[in-house]
Amino acid sequence: MIHLPHKNKDHLQQISIWEAETFYAPQDIIIVGAGFTGLWTAFYLKQKYPSKKITIIERGPVPAGASGRNAGFACFGSLTEILSDIDTMGADKALQLLHWRFEGLKTIRQHFNDSAIDYYNTGGYELLNEEAPLEKLNAINSLLYPVTSATETFVLKNDLIEEFGFANTQYLIENRFEGSLHPGKLIGALLQKMSAMDVQVMCGTELKNFEESADDIKLQTTDKRTLQAQQVIFCTNAFSKSLLPHIAVVPARGQVLLTEPIPGLKLKGIFHYDEGFYYFRNLNGRILLGGARNTSIATEYTLDAFTTLPIQQALEDFLSKFILPGQKPAITHRWAGIMAMGQEKTPIVKQLTDRTFCAVKLGGMGVALAPTMGKLLAEMV
Numbered sequence: 001m002i003h004l005p006h007k008n009k010d011h012l013q014q015i016s017i018w019e020a021e022t023f024y025a026p027q028d029i030i031i032v033g034a035g036f037t038g039l040w041t042a043f044y045l046k047q048k049y050p051s052k053k054i055t056i057i058e059r060g061p062v063p064a065g066a067s068g069r070n071a072g073f074a075c076f077g078s079l080t081e082i083l084s085d086i087d088t089m090g091a092d093k094a095l096q097l098l099h100w101r102f103e104g105l106k107t108i109r110q111h112f113n114d115s116a117i118d119y120y121n122t123g124g125y126e127l128l129n130e131e132a133p134l135e136k137l138n139a140i141n142s143l144l145y146p147v148t149s150a151t152e153t154f155v156l157k158n159d160l161i162e163e164f165g166f167a168n169t170q171y172l173i174e175n176r177f178e179g180s181l182h183p184g185k186l187i188g189a190l191l192q193k194m195s196a197m198d199v200q201v202m203c204g205t206e207l208k209n210f211e212e213s214a215d216d217i218k219l220q221t222t223d224k225r226t227l228q229a230q231q232v233i234f235c236t237n238a239f240s241k242s243l244l245p246h247i248a249v250v251p252a253r254g255q256v257l258l259t260e261p262i263p264g265l266k267l268k269g270i271f272h273y274d275e276g277f278y279y280f281r282n283l284n285g286r287i288l289l290g291g292a293r294n295t296s297i298a299t300e301y302t303l304d305a306f307t308t309l310p311i312q313q314a315l316e317d318f319l320s321k322f323i324l325p326g327q328k329p330a331i332t333h334r335w336a337g338i339m340a341m342g343q344e345k346t347p348i349v350k351q352l353t354d355r356t357f358c359a360v361k362l363g364g365m366g367v368a369l370a371p372t373m374g375k376l377l378a379e380m381v
């Protein structure tokens with residue numbers, strides 16, 4: 001007797017023997033999420049276990065989280081942000097985080113040519129309008145010595161305020177260890193590495209739920225496929241709650257705008273303001289500006305990745321007040337992405353059950369943190 005699918009859409013559940021023996025074959029490790037964390041985790045796991053079968057599943061047609069939607073700052077912390085982190089997390093944890101980020105930036109440059117990912121070692125700067133943080137500058141430089149091996153990570157560079165054309169700015173602090181990169185090109189370069197290392201990446205594959213047993217883990221996707229693995233690693237960052245309800249991760253939307261090209265734009269580098277709540281850079285003669293989340297914190301605790309008028313207006317106000325006084329350039333692009341936050345900034349990298357692990361809550365500097373978190377996680381598996 002022939003059994004046919006009851007409904008047309010049930011054909012989605014049918015897979016061929018060829019698909020079953022390749023793409024859907026049982027895996028040693030499945031990583032959920034192909035953002036920077038998932039990709040770096042796969043990289044270190046495959047280095048550690050070259051013969052293990054590793055697959056990354058990603059719900060978007062391309063990696064659809066914060067990794068492809070950020071500002072491309074290769075940074076590890078501004079003076080006011082570090083001071084605030086020390087207040088909320090204590091000096092030891094704050095220093096640990098700085099160390100992880102600094103190591104992460106070094107790792108990126110060890111594995112990829114600057115030109116392949118548009119890495120520019122431009123230096124990072126913080127605009128400042130209060131004196132109190134400056135009184136702690138020497139203490140923070142001493143704290144950072146074990147991280148950067150420099151006696152002065154932060155240096156006052158007020159002479160550049162006029163050169164860069166800023167208004168309403170009293171102090172400018174330089175950190176020569178920061179720079180910028182192209183997040184899309186970095187994802188692309190990591191995906192090429194995955195292919196070279198024989199790590200399978202399945203885009204358009206969203207995990208709906210999973211069941212762990214004594215023998216394996218079965219994963220159900222939203223298109224009704226079943227995958228099977230010995231171990232599963234969640235690198236789902238802000239989107240973790242529906243899969244891992246007990247993980248303390250809060251989604252936080254970040255919004256960005258990009259201006260048209262500005263003739264004669266003088267500033268060079270990446271810039272922070274107000275504990276990192278505003279950030280901007282020169283992107284090929286345009287201003288890429290993001291942040292202002294602190295002007296409407298409650299509305300920005302969301303998983304909806306779209307821009308809103310109040311935040312975009314706050315960004316435009318900042319643009320004309322500090323960066324381009326008296327100018328009103330056209331805005332050519334606006335976008336939003338979702339970060340993962342928590343009560344403090346330490347990422348959650350741990351084993352959850354016999355067969356599951358997670359590396360989530362990368363916060364606002366995940367470009368730098370992801371390589372180190374991927375490495376830490378691979379050491380646990």
Ligand SMILES: Cc1cc2nc3c(=O)[nH]c(=O)nc-3n(C[C@H](O)[C@H](O)[C@H](O)COP(=O)(O)OP(=O)(O)OC[C@H]3O[C@@H](n4cnc5c(N)ncnc54)[C@H](O)[C@@H]3O)c2cc1C
Nearest residue numbers: 033035036037059065066067070073207254337365366367
């Ligand atoms: C606007 C903005 C600006 C930022 N600027 C910077 C910056 O300049 N420098 C910096 O260092 N950091 C910045 N960040 C933070 C940085 O982008 C993140 O910390 C980093 O990208 C996190 O990487 P991730 O891989 O952990 O998470 P993500 O990139 O969010 O990856 C998680 C992945 O999991 C996938 N996923 C989720 N659920 C499922 C599921 N059920 N099934 C399959 N796949 C799933 C998602 O589609 C996503 O691709 C910024 C963030 C934003 C939003």
